[in-house]
Amino acid sequence: MNQQLTRSQRLSRLDVKASPYLYISPFFILFFIVGLFPLVYTAWVSVHDWHLIGGQGEMVGLTNYIDVLQQPNFFKALRNTFSIFLLSSVPQVLAAIVIAYLLDTNLRAKTFWRMGVLLPYVVAPVAVSLIFAKIFADQSGLVNAVLEILGTSPIGWHADPFAAHVAIATMVNFRWTGYNALIFLAAMQAIPREIYEAAIIDGANRWRTFFSVTVPMLRPTIIFVVITSTIGGLQIFDEPRMFDTLGQGGADRQWMTLTMYIYELGWGAQKSFGRAAAVSWLLFLIIIAVGVINFLITRSISSSSSGKAGR
Amino acid sequence: MRAAIRNLAAVACVGALLTACSSGNGTTPDATQNGSASADPNEKVTLTVATFNEFGYEELFEEYMADNPNVTIEARKAATSNEARDNMNTRLAAGSGLADIEAIEIDWLTELMQYPDKFVDLADPELDGRWLDWKSAAVTTEDGKVIGYGTDIGPEAICYRADLFEKAGFPTDREEVADLLEGDWDTYFNVGKDFVAKSGGVAWFDSASATFQGMVNQVENPFENSDGTPIPLSENDEIKAIYDDIATAATDDNLSAGLAQWSEDWTNAFQTDKFATMLCPGWMLGVIEGNAQGVEGWDIANVFPGGGGNWGGSYLTVPEQGANHEQAKKLAAWLTAPEQQIKAFQAKGTFPSQVEALEDPALLDQTNAFFNDAPTGQILAERAKAIEVAPFKGPNYFALAQLVTDALNRLDVEGTDDAAGSWDKALEAYNALGLS
Amino acid sequence: MSTQMSTPMIEQLAGKGAARAARRKLHGVDKRPGWLTYCALAAVVLISFYPIWFTILLASSNAGEIARNPIPSLIPAGEFLTNVTRVIESDIKFWTALANSIIVSTVTAISVVFFSTLAGYSFAKLRFRGSNGLLVFVIATMAVPTQLSIVPLFILMSELDWVGKLQAVIVPGMVTAFGVFWMTQYLREALPFELIEAARVDGASMIRTFWSVAMPAARPAAAMLALFTFVGSWTNFFWPFIILGSANPTLPVALQLLQASYFKDYSLIMAGVVVATLPLVILFAVAGRQLVAGIMQGAVKG
Numbered sequence A: 001m002n003q004q005l006t007r008s009q010r011l012s013r014l015d016v017k018a019s020p021y022l023y024i025s026p027f028f029i030l031f032f033i034v035g036l037f038p039l040v041y042t043a044w045v046s047v048h049d050w051h052l053i054g055g056q057g058e059m060v061g062l063t064n065y066i067d068v069l070q071q072p073n074f075f076k077a078l079r080n081t082f083s084i085f086l087l088s089s090v091p092q093v094l095a096a097i098v099i100a101y102l103l104d105t106n107l108r109a110k111t112f113w114r115m116g117v118l119l120p121y122v123v124a125p126v127a128v129s130l131i132f133a134k135i136f137a138d139q140s141g142l143v144n145a146v147l148e149i150l151g152t153s154p155i156g157w158h159a160d161p162f163a164a165h166v167a168i169a170t171m172v173n174f175r176w177t178g179y180n181a182l183i184f185l186a187a188m189q190a191i192p193r194e195i196y197e198a199a200i201i202d203g204a205n206r207w208r209t210f211f212s213v214t215v216p217m218l219r220p221t222i223i224f225v226v227i228t229s230t231i232g233g234l235q236i237f238d239e240p241r242m243f244d245t246l247g248q249g250g251a252d253r254q255w256m257t258l259t260m261y262i263y264e265l266g267w268g269a270q271k272s273f274g275r276a277a278a279v280s281w282l283l284f285l286i287i288i289a290v291g292v293i294n295f296l297i298t299r300s301i302s303s304s305s306s307g308k309a310g311r
Numbered sequence B: 001m002r003a004a005i006r007n008l009a010a011v012a013c014v015g016a017l018l019t020a021c022s023s024g025n026g027t028t029p030d031a032t033q034n035g036s037a038s039a040d041p042n043e044k045v046t047l048t049v050a051t052f053n054e055f056g057y058e059e060l061f062e063e064y065m066a067d068n069p070n071v072t073i074e075a076r077k078a079a080t081s082n083e084a085r086d087n088m089n090t091r092l093a094a095g096s097g098l099a100d101i102e103a104i105e106i107d108w109l110t111e112l113m114q115y116p117d118k119f120v121d122l123a124d125p126e127l128d129g130r131w132l133d134w135k136s137a138a139v140t141t142e143d144g145k146v147i148g149y150g151t152d153i154g155p156e157a158i159c160y161r162a163d164l165f166e167k168a169g170f171p172t173d174r175e176e177v178a179d180l181l182e183g184d185w186d187t188y189f190n191v192g193k194d195f196v197a198k199s200g201g202v203a204w205f206d207s208a209s210a211t212f213q214g215m216v217n218q219v220e221n222p223f224e225n226s227d228g229t230p231i232p233l234s235e236n237d238e239i240k241a242i243y244d245d246i247a248t249a250a251t252d253d254n255l256s257a258g259l260a261q262w263s264e265d266w267t268n269a270f271q272t273d274k275f276a277t278m279l280c281p282g283w284m285l286g287v288i289e290g291n292a293q294g295v296e297g298w299d300i301a302n303v304f305p306g307g308g309g310n311w312g313g314s315y316l317t318v319p320e321q322g323a324n325h326e327q328a329k330k331l332a333a334w335l336t337a338p339e340q341q342i343k344a345f346q347a348k349g350t351f352p353s354q355v356e357a358l359e360d361p362a363l364l365d366q367t368n369a370f371f372n373d374a375p376t377g378q379i380l381a382e383r384a385k386a387i388e389v390a391p392f393k394g395p396n397y398f399a400l401a402q403l404v405t406d407a408l409n410r411l412d413v414e415g416t417d418d419a420a421g422s423w424d425k426a427l428e429a430y431n432a433l434g435l436s
Numbered sequence C: 001m002s003t004q005m006s007t008p009m010i011e012q013l014a015g016k017g018a019a020r021a022a023r024r025k026l027h028g029v030d031k032r033p034g035w036l037t038y039c040a041l042a043a044v045v046l047i048s049f050y051p052i053w054f055t056i057l058l059a060s061s062n063a064g065e066i067a068r069n070p071i072p073s074l075i076p077a078g079e080f081l082t083n084v085t086r087v088i089e090s091d092i093k094f095w096t097a098l099a100n101s102i103i104v105s106t107v108t109a110i111s112v113v114f115f116s117t118l119a120g121y122s123f124a125k126l127r128f129r130g131s132n133g134l135l136v137f138v139i140a141t142m143a144v145p146t147q148l149s150i151v152p153l154f155i156l157m158s159e160l161d162w163v164g165k166l167q168a169v170i171v172p173g174m175v176t177a178f179g180v181f182w183m184t185q186y187l188r189e190a191l192p193f194e195l196i197e198a199a200r201v202d203g204a205s206m207i208r209t210f211w212s213v214a215m216p217a218a219r220p221a222a223a224m225l226a227l228f229t230f231v232g233s234w235t236n237f238f239w240p241f242i243i244l245g246s247a248n249p250t251l252p253v254a255l256q257l258l259q260a261s262y263f264k265d266y267s268l269i270m271a272g273v274v275v276a277t278l279p280l281v282i283l284f285a286v287a288g289r290q291l292v293a294g295i296m297q298g299a300v301k302g
Helices: A002-046 A063-069 A072-103 A110-122 A125-136 A142-149 A161-189 A193-201 A206-217 A219-234 A238-242 A258-267 A273-309 B002-016 B019-026 B058-067 B081-094 B106-112 B133-137 B162-167 B174-181 B185-199 B208-216 B237-252 B264-269 B284-291 B325-335 B338-348 B376-385 B397-414 B419-433 C002-027 C035-059 C063-068 C080-089 C094-125 C131-141 C147-159 C167-173 C177-190 C193-201 C206-235 C238-243 C251-259 C266-301
Strands: A048-051 A055-059 B045-052 B071-078 B101-105 B149-161 B203-205 B275-281 B298-301 B310-317
Touching: A002 A048, A002 A273, A002 C094, A002 C131, A002 C147, A002 C167, A002 C177, A002 C206, A048 A063, A048 A273, A063 A273, A072 A110, A072 A161, A072 A206, A072 A219, A072 A258, A072 B419, A072 C035, A110 A161, A110 C035, A110 C206, A110 C266, A125 A142, A125 A161, A125 A238, A125 C035, A125 C266, A161 A206, A161 A219, A161 A238, A161 C035, A161 C177, A161 C206, A193 A206, A206 A219, A219 A273, A219 C177, A238 A258, A258 A273, A258 B081, A258 C147, A273 C131, A273 C147, B045 B081, B045 B325, B058 B071, B058 B325, B058 B338, B071 B081, B071 B325, B071 C251, B081 B101, B081 B106, B081 C147, B081 C238, B101 B106, B101 B325, B106 B310, B106 B397, B133 B149, B149 B162, B149 B174, B149 B284, B149 B325, B149 B338, B149 B376, B162 B185, B174 B185, B174 B298, B185 B203, B185 B237, B185 B275, B203 B208, B208 B237, B208 B275, B208 B397, B237 B397, B237 B419, B275 B284, B275 B310, B284 B298, B284 C063, B298 B376, B310 B325, B325 B338, B397 B419, C035 C080, C035 C266, C063 C266, C080 C094, C080 C266, C094 C131, C094 C167, C094 C177, C094 C206, C094 C251, C131 C177, C147 C238, C167 C238, C177 C206, C193 C206, C206 C251, C206 C266, C238 C251, C251 C266
Parallel strands: B045 B071, B045 B101, B203 B275
Antiparallel strands: A048 A055, B101 B310, B149 B275, B149 B298, B149 B310
16 A cells, blocks of 8 residues: 555656656657758758759868858848848837737627738738739839829839838738737737736726736747747748749849848759858858847846836 | 768657658668669559640640550649759759659759769660750760750740831831841841830830840850850950940830839730830740730741840750659650650640651641731741750859849849949959859 | 546636626726727728738639739629639649648647647746756757758658658648747746646646646637648648649649749639638638637636
8 A cells, every 4th residue: 555655656756757858759859850850961061062963072161151151142141131120020020019909909800800910821922922013013013103193203122122121021011910919919818807907997098008017918928929030030031032033132132031042052053052051050040149139138128117017 | 971861860760769750761762773674665664754834745644655554654743944943953952752754944954964974864866866956965965975855945036016016117017027127136226226216115125134145045155165164254255245235225225125024014014015026935925925915916027136046945854863764765755756746736835846846737837816827836947947056054154144134134124233333243243153 | 536626626717707807897998999999900901801802803803804904903803713613623633632731731730739738838837957948949940941951851751751742741840849939938927837736736647737727728829829830831832842742732732733834824823822712711710719719718717
């Protein structure tokens, strides 16, 4: 009897100790099968002279890294990536929080509104690219036609780097704002209503409540959205590629992003798999660095405002 | 490396203890086995054939399977040549997974011809003279290895808007237009200047970079010497001269509508009378007809500046990875025979590259109602025979051609630079490539 | 035993929630929003809806009309059913593709939700050595650029003899870093420690506690993750195209073949887009209500 009890206690202790690892193991097992090999393979490729079709050549150490760091196109791609990233993520996250806040009210026909904002996420890319091509066409496009009516000069959506970045960011925001709004909404719904009640009793108005209750309580979700959109934003590929029919980022590469640069190096005219792999690793490190910075900024902002709320 | 990969995969398997993984690791994929030794011609065999866009082979596959009961053909298809190219490059890079017969486009040849070992030698004395000389020369290596059988080509003519010609007081009949444009590129541009002066805002051609492509395809060594070494762009007088000609025509003389081909503005321009002529390979006829629905006046003239020119066209290859080299070669030879290629032409309009097919009444009798009932079969067959030059395209051809195309787009489409400034940027980009 | 122990607690809490809902009315937290809110949302939904409407417009037109009118009229023409029939009857293995897409998306969504909730619960609420480091590792894996992974992943699939088979698309997506991270962040706030401790005190095993306490609390986030994963998997093109090809396609791979000509017939292509989007809209209509219910339930528990 006594022995049995200890055995079950021991089993229970094992349960407590092992279960957390067991629960997270599916992710790691799968990662070691389908994620780790590509990562190691890419690192291996990046230190070789490696033609996409011709295959492995001599080991060249860090030559590929040094080569791409001397290419003006690398820095152009870096600039474009950050510019499009900032133009898309910042307004996107802000708009998503506001839309989520509106959706969090006691609306009539809730399902309709919620699913309505998510619609852009399901539209096939071929339809999206066609529509935006018509909107941002330089000569026959909708926006320039409107500008003409208003009497201003048309914008060179493809010629001017900044205009191109704005147009691409618009495509990104169109697709992902509703998606992020629903993520925020799910988190807002989990905020206990008593806290709002308390704020209202304290005499806080709607916007006060929003900034002193909602935003601090959303902290983990804001961190989540900021980090995932940092990662997604710095890897942006589809939208700038679809921005014209050639898909190389413009004659001056004025909207070529880093992932497009990887593609151009590896699959384009050069077929230099080695250099493409080197840029991949550089991009990986850049994303990690920016992710960490964003994490620290977000954490300090939302904890300082939650400090105010806690008063 | 393959062994290293297998070891890595095995390590991953051990770590994962996945049953599916271990069973998969034990079997060697068929693709890695070299089955060229299968001598028995009646052995049951499944052949995969990967094509893209429209090759018009669907009924031919049925016909072949009926005649060869031991052969089953499995068709794979990609929508566009870009997708097919990504797919093929991935499988070439991975070293497995290619079909028994892979269709390739002429634009991919420069990179594939560097690695002829990846393909089965298809040289066959019996097939000598089946294709136009320049078509087969492009897939033959220096030591006589043939990596592909030609399917279709894109012989170029000039398509024009007879109605806009009439308004400008130009001849409209396709033979008179051909006489008018007969000559070199200067003739084409000079007639264009005359046209633009009278047309009231209609441009002469659609795009500077498309015109550049037509011109550069008549140069023997556009960007590289025949040994494959690049000609430094700053010393490439021939290309610089072409560039200057087009730049002058496009900007100073206003001959260009300043459109990037395939863009929304370009598609739109077919409905809004933005330009009067364009370089027109056979497959472009369908594109014009589709984009210009409801517009009357398109016609095609049996002429091309500077002689003949080809744009596009494909080959069938037999990758070394495949398991059934002999059977695949036999099928590829059958599919690219003149009789079959004529059937493909009838099914999907792919213009044949076979000498004999160019004499076939089924081709020569073809007319096109949209192009004012022009005898398009006859015209394109003659344009095909007019092609003389097969430009040398070495390993860096596309990287280098891209530099000049980008330069032209900067001044023609985007309008961000003048001719000299844009050329300087191309020279900078050449140096950044680090070729020499 | 332990289920009976924990269920009443949830019920109890739900009861509290209901009581709270009654109180809310008094304080006016959840009064109906004003017309300004509706106007703002209507603008957002209108912008969101336009591309779908545009797609339907083109899908019910024909190539000639589309070429002649670059900006289509706002009323659909009558050729929608003709175009849809053309899509289904064209030589693209439509029904195989539809079945494959349903299998891939469903299996992926269920699997991602289950494994991500499990891992998210572990990271958010269980204490174990190295948990912070491992979570950072999970997040860092998202930063790996995917463009280059195609070649090594193809090599791997080829070694497993999975080229052309559905598991080559399903297995790599069975649990995602995104899902794990999402569930972790959600459960951090939405699942109180007291609930877990109460279940443990009642003698529930770890997995039982997960099943009866964490899973219900995770429902709203799980519903959302399932929806996102399903849609993401449903619309994924490049990897299925490379690894499956047109022989055993998913819906986007098959429908891409509608573009296989020099001149693109957008009435046909867009009819394909509508056919591919329709199942998602049905899913929205069915799961959407579920989603709202799920969110409300989650709110009650907070």
